[in-house]
Amino acid sequence: MIRKAMDGNMAAAEGARLARVQVVAAYPITPQTPIVEHLASLIAKGRLAARYINVESEHSALCAVIGASLVGARVFTATASAGLALMHEVTGVAAGCRLPIVMPIVNRALPSPWSLWCDHSDSMGERDQGWIQFYAENSQEVLDLVILAYRLAEDKRILLPVNICLDGFFLSHTTEAVLVPEQGEVDAFLPPYCGQNLILDPQEPLAVNVLTGPEIFTEIKYQQKQAMDRVFPVMEEIGLEFARRFGRFYPPFSAEFCEDAEVILVTMGTMSGVARYVVKGLREQGKRVGLLKLRVFRPFPGKEISRVLRKAKAVAVIDRSAGLGSLGPLSLEIKGALYTSGLDEAPMVRSYIAGLGGRDITEETIGQVIEDTFGTLGNPRDEYASKWIDLRKEEC
Amino acid sequence: MKQIKFYGRGGQGVVTASKIFVSAVIQEGKFAHAVPSFGQERKGAPVFAYARLDEKPIDLRSFVYNPDGVIVFDLFIRELGIDISSGVKPETVLVANTKMSPEETGLTSDFKKIGCIDAFAITEEILGKAPPNAAMLGALCKTTEWVSLESICNALREYLPGKRGELNAKAARCGFSRVQIWKK
Numbered sequence: 087m088i089r090k091a092m093d094g095n096m097a098a099a100e101g102a103r104l105a106r107v108q109v110v111a112a113y114p115i116t117p118q119t120p121i122v123e124h125l126a127s128l129i130a131k132g133r134l135a136a137r138y139i140n141v142e143s144e145h146s147a148l149c150a151v152i153g154a155s156l157v158g159a160r161v162f163t164a165t166a167s168a169g170l171a172l173m174h175e176v177t178g179v180a181a182g183c184r185l186p187i188v189m190p191i192v193n194r195a196l197p198s199p200w201s202l203w204c205d206h207s208d209s210m211g212e213r214d215q216g217w218i219q220f221y222a223e224n225s226q227e228v229l230d231l232v233i234l235a236y237r238l239a240e241d242k243r244i245l246l247p248v249n250i251c252l253d254g255f256f257l258s259h260t261t262e263a264v265l266v267p268e269q270g271e272v273d274a275f276l277p278p279y280c281g282q283n284l285i286l287d288p289q290e291p292l293a294v295n296v297l298t299g300p301e302i303f304t305e306i307k308y309q310q311k312q313a314m315d316r317v318f319p320v321m322e323e324i325g326l327e328f329a330r331r332f333g334r335f336y337p338p339f340s341a342e343f344c345e346d347a348e349v350i351l352v353t354m355g356t357m358s359g360v361a362r363y364v365v366k367g368l369r370e371q372g373k374r375v376g377l378l379k380l381r382v383f384r385p386f387p388g389k390e391i392s393r394v395l396r397k398a399k400a401v402a403v404i405d406r407s408a409g410l411g412s413l414g415p416l417s418l419e420i421k422g423a424l425y426t427s428g429l430d431e432a433p434m435v436r437s438y439i440a441g442l443g444g445r446d447i448t449e450e451t452i453g454q455v456i457e458d459t460f461g462t463l464g465n466p467r468d469e470y471a472s473k474w475i476d477l478r479k480e481e482c
Numbered sequence: 483m484k485q486i487k488f489y490g491r492g493g494q495g496v497v498t499a500s501k502i503f504v505s506a507v508i509q510e511g512k513f514a515h516a517v518p519s520f521g522q523e524r525k526g527a528p529v530f531a532y533a534r535l536d537e538k539p540i541d542l543r544s545f546v547y548n549p550d551g552v553i554v555f556d557l558f559i560r561e562l563g564i565d566i567s568s569g570v571k572p573e574t575v576l577v578a579n580t581k582m583s584p585e586e587t588g589l590t591s592d593f594k595k596i597g598c599i600d601a602f603a604i605t606e607e608i609l610g611k612a613p614p615n616a617a618m619l620g621a622l623c624k625t626t627e628w629v630s631l632e633s634i635c636n637a638l639r640e641y642l643p644g645k646r647g648e649l650n651a652k653a654a655r656c657g658f659s660r661v662q663i664w665k666k
Contacts (some may be wrong), residue, residue, distance in 0.1 A: 259518050
């Protein structure tokens with residue numbers, strides 16, 4: 087294992103290299119481009135034995151890796167924002183065909199207005215398409231999760247595609263120290279892919295993704311649901327093996343300082359680091375605040391999360407997407423999880439929107455969320471609304 | 483933890499310098515990260531980058547608003563209305579690319595320590611037409627004492643293999659030895 091400086095994009099590409107991906111097809115889009123540039127360069131120099139397929143759009147990129155996956159190759163693509171939106175038609179095909187595709191999404195706001203910068207509106211648009219969705223906090227997680235994702239996706243009990251969501255610029259372009267495992271260590275953890283489920287073979291012709299009538303559609307969908315239901319137990323098994331080999335464990339979420347917390351903050355992605363910094367500082371002042379950092383958004387670990395959150399008086403959820411016409415999408419998941427937890431009195435769940443279109447989620451933003459939530463403790467309001475905490479009201 | 487804000491203009495290698503700086507710190511076994519702030523890139527437009535270093539893992543990942551170190555690749559950006567003293571603390575250190583002496587910058591009341599370096603001249607002399615970032619890194623190294631010159635030179639050679647790396651390391655050493663330091 088060597089310790090190297092790299093950014094989130096490079097970590098994603100290095101993860102793919104170490105996973106020995108065999109086919110890469112991608113279309114460049116900011117802030118994802120460096121991932122596929124790096125892979126294209128490795129393939130061109132003969133340092134990665136893979137085929138790089140040039141395509142004219144993201145729709146074609148995903149179609150190309152779907153085709154390659156259907157003949158049994160380990161495949162990789164990556165995208166962001168409008169590129170992901172263009173893929174939307176086929177993201178469901180990848181999941182429905184039960185293909186173990188790994189695709190980082192470098193989070194960037196969907197237009198309009200046009201933006202290059204980070205929020206989660208792009209990956210949120212894919213949340214019900216049947217993909218497993220990880221959200222990473224740092225480059226180490228990105229590299230490790232790419233390797234873990236292949237092992238999970240290719241497990242016969244799962245066979246689902248995986249997104250690794252990484253915040254545009256705040257993670258994709260932030261250089262930091264990453265422990266890069268040796269190829270041999272990764273090979274021992276991740277054996278070559280041997281597709282057995284739905285494999286195209288000219289000797290035994292087969293049609294896939296064909297018109298499916300109402301008499302069987304539900305049952306095929308249900309099999310996807312069953313696979314989703316198996317993700318957490320399988321992920322724990324694989325995650326423990328990963329931890330034994332590499333010394334890092336990735337549960338679906340991490341709860342810090344939550345045991346006796348009156349207020350628990352729920353975050354995803356890079357804002358979690360800022361939140362941890364603020365929470366640690368407030369803990370030193372004796373403030374009973376905790377942090378629940380969510381790593382797996384799909385499937386949603388609602389049952390396990392509700393066990394942690396139920397002890398708090400209030401839960402403050404920060405969504406980095408607008409959730410137009412409703413509350414922040416993560417806050418809805420949390421509310422749903424607590425509503426079904428069988429509690430007489432569930433903690434109040436506050437929905438905060440912050441960090442849209444690249445707005446920095448600062449210590450002050452996190453501090454305001456916590457202060458605002460503590461402020462409601464003595465005076466609980468039955469509020470079905472989201473609070474845009476970093477809004478510049480003078481501009482509205 | 484030390485927090486740094488880099489100021490410069492598109493094409494001066496500000497983002498690259500921040501990355502090389504953190505690579506050097508990481509080589510020393512410490513923790514560091516560089517967070518760039520991208521705009522609609524164009525040559526000459528103001529560019530910012532941020533970096534943090536610490537002995538232990540760093541949780542923060544937002545931009546830097548109260549820097550311990552301010553690195554300015556072109557003092558001229560002040561004429562674009564950018565206040566390089568924004569958010570500084572009493573102990574903040576400044577490293578500036580300028581022909582002026584620290585006293586001539588008019589910034590001695592805002593900073594505890596100022597290192598002035600003519601990075602354009604050093605770069606022209608050693609590298610010809612190239613960004614001034616290697617010379618700036620040398621000056622940063624001497625003024626702040628947050629990373630060793632050797633680590634900076636190693637990181638430069640890693641980023642720019644071959645003769646280019648050697649020349650950039652030479653520019654860094656030159657920046658290190660020529661920087662004029664003023665202390666409060």
